Structures are given as structure tokens and as C-alpha cells.
Amino acid sequence: MQPADQADDPEPDPALKAMKFRDLVPPRPECELIGVQYMSTATPGFTQEEAFYEAYTVEASSLTDPWFDGTGILPGDTFLNRVGYEWDQIVSGCRSTDPQILLRYDTNNGKDAQATKYVAPSGATVFSTGSMGFSFGLDDWRFSGAAVSPADSRLQTFTRNVLTDLSNVVGSAFGQSTDGNGVVQIEVEDFQNATVASNRSWSTVAEAAASGGEAMFAGPDDGLNVAQNYEQNSPRLDFNIDFTETGTHYVWVLGRAAGSTPGSSDSIHAGLDGAGPATARRIQNYGVDFGWSSQIAGGSRATLDVPSTGLHTLNLWMREDGFMADKVVLTTNPTTDIDSLLASFQQGTDGNGLLEIEAEQFDSNTSVGSNNWSLVAEPNASGGEAMFAGPDTGDNIASNYAINSPRMDYTIQFNEIGTHYVWVLGSAAGIQVPSSDSVHAGLNGIEVPTLKRIQNFSSNYDWSNTISGGGRATFDVPSVGVHTFNLWMREDGFSADKIVITTNPTFNIDALLNPPDPDPSFFQDAGPDGIVDIEAELFDAQGDASGHTWNVIADVSASGGQAMIANPETGANINSNYSLNSPNLDYYIDFVQTGTHYVWILGRAGGATTGSSDSVHAGLDGVEVPGLRYFRAFDAVYDWSGISSAGRATMDIDTVGTHTLNVWMREDAFVIDRILVTTNPTSDIQSLLGSGLGGVGGASNSASAFSMDTNLDGQVSPVDVLLVVNYLNDPIAGQDERNGNVLTTQDVDGNGVVSPRDVLLIVNHLNATSAEDEPREVARLLDAPAVDEALAEDLYLAPPVQDAWFEGRRKRNRVS
Structure with a gap:
């Protein structure tokens, strides 16, 4: 409120007196806050009658602003009777940059009106309608009489866009x-x-x-x-x-x-x-x-x-x-x-009717009163997270739990009917362990007696398939199709980690929890760089997801002449939950060093739109690793990248032995050729490639396991011998050698010449390797480049190696 006389205001500070902000000392004009301010009134007779209001015209240059999306407003459009009876305008020089004009009413006497927006230094967006009559365009209500100009759907949509943006509803x-x-x-x-x-x-x-x-x-x-x-x-x-x-x-x-x-x-x-x-x-x-x-x-x-x-x-x-x-x-x-x-989960068709569900991957989570399921970090849980029933006050909901207990739902596509067995991995995580060691389950929102009170959990994470009275936790699936599996709190303080559903009454849950390590196909170098070099097409396992898969393609530009592409090309981009929703490639690696490992990927954008097929994810042991998420910086030609969304692409190997390196599609049509894992933090990939792994230079005068790996697949096998033999029998290669263009990988001893000595070095290495030590890759030679089988017979190979080679050839012939 402004006193009739400024002298009546007892406030001694001139900056705080009750008067117009623009008249304070120092002045604080309204336009500094809202971008515009009242300057004068031009409505005839200062009337409040809508019929005398003026028209707003759209500012054509602002029509690209998202606030105009879906309005149907065109350049030159007007809004009748929307400027009055008082209005505001931009005051030049009030702000360092004048606001953007959205709507305007121009006069010939300088008494203009403008609806504006601007972004303050704080990042806040400020909008001003610039006219009291603007709101008449939003509905037909008037304080007296009928509307002269009815509500305008264009202005309603515009205002909705404004409020949506300003309320930050994107979040x-x-x-x-x-x-x-x-x-x-x-x-x-x-x-x-x-x-x-x-x-x-x-x-x-x-x-x-x-x-x-x-x-x-x-x-x-x-x-x-x-x-x-x-x-x-x-x-x-x-x-x-x-x-x-x-x-x-x-x-x-x-x-x-x-x-x-x-x-x-x-x-x-x-x-x-x-x-x-x-x-x-x-x-x-x-x-x-x-x-x-x-x-x-x-x-x-x-x-x-x-x-x-x-x-x-x-x-x-x-x-x-x-x-x-x-x-x-x-x-x-x-x-x-x-x-x-x-359906978020699909039942397996492996004969066990298997479903594995991480508890935190629920479709819906419903609280009841103060009780709820909440996500908690749990280093001992599968995936590092679990769901906790809280608050931990000793509540026990033994009956009518479908109504009175918080619930998590999981939508499942069942492919089998009949009896299904339920296992829950959980922990009595409450203050009083015996009072937090059970949970209820059900189907389609209905309490199932044989899923009531799944129990016998301890303070550690344990599997249980036992209900009250010692029976098995089971339920009946009445029909093939989608059903909803429910998990209700019985006692607060319980922590649910994982759910397994199976049709197999003798399913070995311990084998699922602690599966044996797979036989490794790739072996880490024991040297200071701890290198593992992998051809992408020599994967150990792969899986399809979301209608996509990885396919082998012939590519003369690729290392080894082959690479893997994520198909089909639909423009898909899977940036979250990719361990579940994205097709995968798995590589079993025997690590001999622990700690930080740096990962490099050789790949390219293989899609019609380079920018939409130029990234990929990686992970370790089936877990999404932040340091391996979103490899980028690829182009239409093959290039190495060691950069992820976290910076350098890294993973931590906590134990020696076999681990699985995972590759997941991020964008379809991405092509992956080769993977390099190393303990060397260098950002110079060529210095690693030059150490006998490929690239230029780097051969040594003594043959090592890596200089014998002529096809760069991370293993020494008969294929490496045959590649050198083929090179020696190739007249074009011989011409290259005479011209000094020797392929480093075939020059095993690094003396600058490819000769029978290079063949013998590899053969002697293979003969010195027992059948037990021979990498499994030897038995998978159906993926190797075609070679002259007669040449293989001319070489002396250790019997187990020779048997493995010919078995691989027989498999290849059957496939073809």
C-alpha cells in the first residue's frame, strides 16, 4: 500500500519506503523483475469495457518458440479485445538485454503493449502477459455482462504450453x-x-x-x-x-x-x-x-x-x-x-520355465499408510540393490495383506500353465531379525494360500522356497499369457533381493546363485600391460533382446575380415536397463591381474545416419558398469575409442580368474570389430597396438605368445600357422615382401622377413602345449577364415591340436 503522502511513511530508509518501486532511492523498477512495466493507459475514457480493448498481434519472429507448438497460430494472426484496460511495455535500457516479444500492440504515440519472456541470470524463465485483458481469451467468464470475444483455443493452448514449461513438468x-x-x-x-x-x-x-x-x-x-x-x-x-x-x-x-x-x-x-x-x-x-x-x-x-x-x-x-x-x-x-x-518379464523355454526377477525391477510399487517398499543400496545383494519394507517398527501383517500391505507388482508373460515354484532371495534386515524374516506373494492381486508367509530368512541373504508349516511356495498359472506376480510385505524390516519362478520342482537354486565359472576363451597377458585382445566375432555367448540381435558380417576393412553389427536398423537407442533390454555379446576372459582395467573398442557407425548408430555399452559379469556405459566418439570408419560417458572407459577386476566381459547394443547398426583390455592407463592406443598386437611396428626379435597370434584373436592356434603358410604361398604377398611391405603379424620372429621359420615357431609352441592347456578357441575354428585344408595336412601338429582343427572344419562344413 502506498501512503497518500510519502511523508506519512515513518520508514527512514528511502530504499524501503512504501511507494512505487521505480521511485525508490535507488530505484527498483518493475521491469527489472518482469521484463515490462505499466507506462500509461490508452483505452478510451479509461473504461473497463471489453468492447473498447485493442487487439494483440503475434510476433512472427517468435513463432519458432516451443510455447507456440500446437496452437495453430500463424504469422499476422491477431487476438481481438485482449489489450486493455491497462497494459505494460518494454522500457528500453531497463535490462541489459530486452525481453523477447511474443505478442504486441503498437500505437503511434509510444503507448505500446507487449507480452514477453526472458531468462534471468538465475536460469528462471519469466513471462508477462503485458495486458490485463489477456485472461479474457482463456474462458468466457466475465465479472459483468457477456464476453465480447469468446475464449480462443489458440490462446488456451499457448497458455498451457507456457505453464507446462514454467512448472518444469519435464521432470x-x-x-x-x-x-x-x-x-x-x-x-x-x-x-x-x-x-x-x-x-x-x-x-x-x-x-x-x-x-x-x-x-x-x-x-x-x-x-x-x-x-x-x-x-x-x-x-x-x-x-x-x-x-x-x-x-x-x-x-x-x-x-x-x-x-x-x-x-x-x-x-x-x-x-x-x-x-x-x-x-x-x-x-x-x-x-x-x-x-x-x-x-x-x-x-x-x-x-x-x-x-x-x-x-x-x-x-x-x-x-x-x-x-x-x-x-x-x-x-x-x-x-x-x-x-x-x-509384460516386463518373459518366461523361459528351457524346460525349467525359468523366470529370474530382480526385486527392484518392479512394474508398480504401492504404499499403504506409512508402510512402503523402498530401494536400498546393498553391496551383498544381487546387482548391488534390494527392496526394503519399511519403516522398521515391528509391523506384522498376517492377514488381509492384499488390502493392508504395501505391494510390488511384476508383469510376466507366462508360456506354461500349471504348478510353478517360487524362490525368494531375501534378508531379515530389521532391528529384530526374527521379526523381519518373512514375506507374502500372490498372483493377479489375489492372496494365494501356498504363497503366504515365505519364511526362514536370516540376516544374510538366503534363498527360501518354504512357507509356514514347511510346505513349498507354489502357485498355479491358469492360462498362457500375461499375469501379474505380487510381493507383499509381511514383516517390516524385510529386504527382498531377487525372485525365481520355475516349473521344475527339483530346480537347483544354489547353482543359479553360484554358477560355475565358464571355461575362458581369452587369456590375459601376464606382462606389465595386462593385455587381452579380442576379435568381436569370436564371442562366447550372445543373446537377443527387444527385437534386436548381433550378426557377423564380412568386412574387408575390419580386423580379421569380420565384425559384428547390431540388427535390424530401426533407430533404436537403449540407454537404460540395457543389461535386460539390449542384445549382448559375452567374452570369457581369464584374468591374472586385479584392479583397474582400461577398455578400448574398435568400431564404427554402420547405420544410414552416422549420428544414430555410433555408440555401444559394455559391462562386466552381466552388470552395468558406469565406467563402461555409452562408448562414443565413433564415426563411419573404424576407429578406436576408450571414452565412455564417465570419461575413460574403465572397470575394476576384483579377483583373478574367469570374468565375463559384456557388450550391449546402445544404438542399432553399430559395428564392433575388436576389443582391447589393458592395465596400462595410456591414452595412446597405438603404443599398445605396436607391442606385437597389430598396427604398425612393435615386433620383437624373439617370438612371444602375442607375436605368434597372427590373426589377433587373443589366442595361439593352428589358424595362426595356416595364415603364415597362406602368406608364404601367396605370390602377391611375396611381391609385397620384396618391396619391404611385410605384414607384422605374419613376421613372427620380427626379423623383417616372413619365412618357414615363422611357421616352425608357432608349431613348436603348439606342440609344447598340452591338450588341457589348449584354448577352447581351437575347437571353434568354424569361424576362422577359409584356408587350404591340404596345407594343414602337410604341417606337423600335435595330435590333440590336429584333432581340434579337423573337428572345427567338419562343423564348418555342416553349417555351410
């Missing part, structure tokens, strides 16, 4: 999966904005059959059908989504006809950024029970086109009152099997 927006299916899952009651229209609205209702126990009901139910102009005339729900993929998205809505007349309450509209395209109009075919539909009138699929990555708003409009919406899913996958699409 709270629904995310899109990066598993190749581009799934967005939304509980409809978790909307970010709801509007009322035609005396109808969406309201939250308790619905036992709904996902999460709640749904949204369009009411009141008296038979209204909004088939046209629903963007303006129908109540709407908004959901902010941070999209990572563009293009066609298929829309699924889980709902039911809940009105008094089911046939008149069985459809709904969808749209994007305030626009309702025909491709998502009238999603229909609902009954009185909840069901999924992705079909619009005429039988076509309901789709939306996402024009750009980033924040967009999904809209749901009532078509018929009485409709009840429970859940909505967007996906880039055109499948018509929504249940399989949404």
Missing part, C-alpha cells in the same frame, strides 16, 4: 521406454491437467477392477455424445510426456462402458498438443468390463504422429458421458497383442 512427465517398443504407460488418474466443458467433467472414482484401484469417469451420465469439435466442447485430460522417439505411435486405452446405457458410453477421443486428429477419433469397442482397445471407427488402428522428441501433451476427450478410462499406452510397436507388449 515429472511420463517417460518413454528405450527398449525398441517406445512404450509410454499412464494411469489415467495421474493426469496433469483437467478441463470442464459442456457441463461435463472427468472425476476420479474408486474402482476395484481398475489398475491401481482407481479410474476416471466422464459425467454426469445422461447420454451426451460429443462427436465433433470436441477439442473445444468436451472435457479433457492432459498428460505430459517426454518423448524420445518420433513418428507413428499406436494408442491403446483401457476402459469400459460404465454408463446407464453401455452402448451409449463406449468410446473416447485422443489427441496430441490440443489437436484431435482423425486417426485417434472415437476409440471404441468397449464393453461393461475393462478392456483394451486400439481401434477407431471403421476398424483402423488409433495412432498419433509425434513430430519431435521432447515434451508433448497427450489429450483424452470425452466422446460419450458414462465412459470410464483406466489406463492409456502409447507405443511405436504396431503389435495387436497389448498384453505381451506390456
